Amino acid sequence: xxxxxxxxxxxxxxxxxxxxxPVYFRDIIDATKxxxxxxxxxxWSEVRMRHQLERDELGRFWCSAx
Numbered sequence: 001x002x003x004x005x006x007x008x009x010x011x012x013x014x015x016x017x018x019x020x021x022p023v024y025f026r027d028i029i030d031a032t033k034x035x036x037x038x039x040x041x042x043x044w045s046e047v048r049m050r051h052q053l054e055r056d057e058l059g060r061f062w063c064s065a066x
Contacts, residue, residue: 011035011043012050019053022060 011032018031032040047053051063 005038005042007042007046008035008039011039012046015040015043015047016051016063016066019047019051019061019063020066022056022058022062024058024060028061 014032015028018028028044029037029040032043035043051065053061053063055061
């Protein structure tokens with residue numbers, strides 16, 4: 001039985017690094033543009049499961065725990 005597509009741990013780390021400061025989701029997409037969009041979404045989902053993300057008054061994401 002397959003539990004779903006594998007998540008790229010390096011891509012998760014890249015997204016986590018981006019979230020050390022407030023960024024728009026489009027900045028995440030730009031930082032990961034060499035990866036397939038589906039892989040980015042899977043990694044984004046993994047990051048959201050691992051960390052409680054915050055949003056600032058401009059709608060940018062960041063994580064104070066990183």
